[in-house]
Amino acid sequence: MKYLSDQFTLTNYLNQIDKLNMNNNLINVDYLKQVYYKSLLPLDKINEFLVFFENDHADEVTKVLISIMNVAITSTLLDNFETLDDKKQFLRLCQDDYQNPKILDFLIDKFPDSQQNILESIERSLLSAQKFIIEG
Amino acid sequence: MPAQTQQPSEKVRNLKRFLEKSKTNFYRDNDELLSWLQDRNLKVENLGEFDPTESNRSIVSNNSVESKVINEFNQISSKEKLLESKISAEEFNSIFEKLNDLLSLPAGQLENQSELYLEQQLSDLLGFDIVADLDDHRLNHSTGVMGSEAHLKRSPNDQLKNHLNLLEAGLDRSRSAFGWFVNHGDITKEAEDFEKYYFSLQLYQLQDWNTNFKDLKSWYKFRKMVVINPAEKIAIVGVVGNIDHKNQFQHQFGASPEVIIKGRIWSPKSQGKVLIMFVDDPKNEVPLGPIYFDKLFKSDR
Numbered sequence: 001m002k003y004l005s006d007q008f009t010l011t012n013y014l015n016q017i018d019k020l021n022m023n024n025n026l027i028n029v030d031y032l033k034q035v036y037y038k039s040l041l042p043l044d045k046i047n048e049f050l051v052f053f054e055n056d057h058a059d060e061v062t063k064v065l066i067s068i069m070n071v072a073i074t075s076t077l078l079d080n081f082e083t084l085d086d087k088k089q090f091l092r093l094c095q096d097d098y099q100n101p102k103i104l105d106f107l108i109d110k111f112p113d114s115q116q117n118i119l120e121s122i123e124r125s126l127l128s129a130q131k132f133i134i135e136g
Numbered sequence: 137m138p139a140q141t142q143q144p145s146e147k148v149r150n151l152k153r154f155l156e157k158s159k160t161n162f163y164r165d166n167d168e169l170l171s172w173l174q175d176r177n178l179k180v181e182n183l184g185e186f187d188p189t190e191s192n193r194s195i196v197s198n199n200s201v202e203s204k205v206i207n208e209f210n211q212i213s214s215k216e217k218l219l220e221s222k223i224s225a226e227e228f229n230s231i232f233e234k235l236n237d238l239l240s241l242p243a244g245q246l247e248n249q250s251e252l253y254l255e256q257q258l259s260d261l262l263g264f265d266i267v268a269d270l271d272d273h274r275l276n277h278s279t280g281v282m283g284s285e286a287h288l289k290r291s292p293n294d295q296l297k298n299h300l301n302l303l304e305a306g307l308d309r310s311r312s313a314f315g316w317f318v319n320h321g322d323i324t325k326e327a328e329d330f331e332k333y334y335f336s337l338q339l340y341q342l343q344d345w346n347t348n349f350k351d352l353k354s355w356y357k358f359r360k361m362v363v364i365n366p367a368e369k370i371a372i373v374g375v376v377g378n379i380d381h382k383n384q385f386q387h388q389f390g391a392s393p394e395v396i397i398k399g400r401i402w403s404p405k406s407q408g409k410v411l412i413m414f415v416d417d418p419k420n421e422v423p424l425g426p427i428y429f430d431k432l433f434k435s436d437r
Contacts, residue, residue, distance in 0.1 A: 033304070034184035039297070057148050064151050067181040071158045074180045075165060084168060091169070091178060098184035101297050125158075132154040133147050 031062045036094075036103035037073065037118050042126075049126055052133070065129070072125040073118050080111045155181065231257045232429075235366035239409040243280030243388045246411075251278070255413070258364065262371065262427065265416035266362050273355060273414070276341050280388025281408040282363065284396045285336050288377060290317035290327045298323070299331075305393035313379035314357045330358055333424040334377025335412070336390030360415040360422065363395065367405040369429040372398060373415060373422055398426045 027047055032038055046065065053061045074094070081087045093103050107114035159181055163170060173180070231254070238250060246254065251268050259265045268278050286306040287299045296307040312334075317327035339345060339356055358375040365371070372395050380390045389412055395401065402408055415422050 036184075053147055060148060061151060064148070064155055066184070068151075068155050068158055070183045071155070071162045071181050074183070075162050078166060078169075087166075087169060088172060091173070091176075091180075094180075094183050095176065095178050097300075100300060101303070102300065105297075129151060129154050132157075133150045 028059050028062055031059070031066055034099050035066065035070070036098055036101050037122075038099075039101065039104070040115065040118050040122070042119075042122060045123075045126055049130065052130065065125075068129055069122055069125050073121045076117050076121045077107060077111075077114065080114070080117070227257065228261070228429075231261070232366045232369060235364065235411060239279050239366060239411065241279070243277050245274070245276070245278050254411070258371075258413075261429065261432065262362070264422045266413040267416050268413050270414040270416060271355070273352075275337065275412070276343075277338075277388040278413065279409070279411050281386070282389040282391050282396070282401050282410045282412075283382065283387035283408065284402070285334075285378070285390040285392060287393060288312050288317070288331050288334065290323050290331050291320075292316065294323065300328075302393035302397060308378075312377055314353065314377065317377075329424045330375050330377055332392060332394045333372060333374030334392045335361055335363065335374050335395065336378040336380040337376055338380045338382075338384050338388065340379060340381070341384055360417050360420075360424075362413055362415050363389070363391065363399060363401075364411045364413075365399050365401055365406050365409075366411065367407075367409070368400040368403055370399050371427040371429065373424050373427065375424065 027043060027050065032041055032043075032046075035041075046062075049065065050058050050061055074091075077090065078087050081090060090107075093100075093106065097103075104114070104118075111117070162180060234250070235254065238246060245251075246268065255265075255267055268274060284305065286308045287296065287302075288308050289311050292311075294307075296303055299307070317330050318324055337356070339352060342352060345352060356376045358377065360373065360375055363372045363374065372391075374391070374395055377392070378390070380387070382390065387408070389410065391399075391401065399410075400406055401410060
């Protein structure tokens with residue numbers, strides 16, 4: 001008999017691994033599913049980024065990487081909001097339930113380009129972080 | 137590539153430095169929000185973070201499902217305040233001891249005396265009537281093991297991403313045996329709650345199902361019931377939202393992901409064992425959702 005949490009983790013892993021279709025998957029999806037933009041995450045690129053580090057550091061790096069993406073994405077999206085109150089409203093949503101994909105729907109409703117903004121932000125973060133690590 | 141000659145810890149340190157730099161830039165660019173963010177203890181970099189081993193839990197780790205359940209434990213909701221408890225601490229403990237004993241027996245119906253005792257005591261504790269037999273309807277099992285189900289489609293166009301929580305549980309490919317929760321238009325709050333707190337019962341096993349399935353189906357559709365997990369002292373009020381086709385010897389009941397998680401149905405102490413009863417609520421006054429007995433009991437002391 002399986003625990004539900006086991007089933008969740010297993011399903012999640014299987015789905016993610018299917019998507020990745022790679023042999024050297026280093027991603028711990030438990031960290032990635034804590035964000036509302038999880039459906040937009042370029043798993044293959046994140047995996048490539050993780051390969052750059054020692055396997056033992058994969059979890060730690062993933063956590064730091066998510067923090068970097070959170071900052072970059074939030075910063076980009078906040079620029080779209082005109083008033084301070086709107087910015088606060090968005091941040092309140094994030095604070096209340098950051099893993100809820102409805103935040104993404106809310107953003108797309110307000111700004112149809114949000115999805116593109118997020119994707120670009122992620123790409124930029126990965127590239128900049130990589131460059132920073134190399135160049136210091 | 138120069139970085140590949142670095143020690144691993146150096147790379148990680150550099151990555152952390154990059155994060156610090158990004159944070160500095162963010163707070164500099166959004167200085168008009170700085171005091172507001174500080175007041176709310178909101179750290180953008182920590183959003184969504186969930187690390188149960190961390191001693192200094194960030195405000196955002198409260199967003200995890202587990203933390204939400206714990207938070208709910210610590211809150212006395214207005215709903216719970218209304219519920220009256222009329223029993224002593226001794227009785228309170230003996231109810232749950234008895235229930236735990238009964239649930240260690242094979243799944244089935246309770247014998248009359250235990251059933252009457254539990255109906256009365258649990259109704260007093262909860263503040264609304266619960267019964268094993270309602271309008272001459274009775275399940276084959278009052279006690280048994282509850283398995284986890286996927287989310288159900290509430291309308292023909294419903295998608296997994298529209299469900300608020302626990303998306304990992306997936307979405308059932310077929311609609312509920314009772315049909316859609318809404319036939320057209322937007323998903324209502326009621327439909328959302330019905331799907332969130334649904335139970336799946338093995339109605340096909342009822343003795344008169346073959347001869348009377350139309351009436352039975354209509355009577356059971358969205359019928360309010362309560363599941364009690366005595367090991368964790370949690371009850372969940374929900375509705376009958378689906379008919380279970382699975383192996384009745386393995387699981388006697390099924391439930392939505394929310395019921396399983398919020399009711400801690402599969403905690404190590406519970407192991408899926410529950411008691412299920414009808415809620416006698418002709419005026420539709422009992423709200424759906426979890427009820428925490430410990431909190432309920434204390435709130436009335």
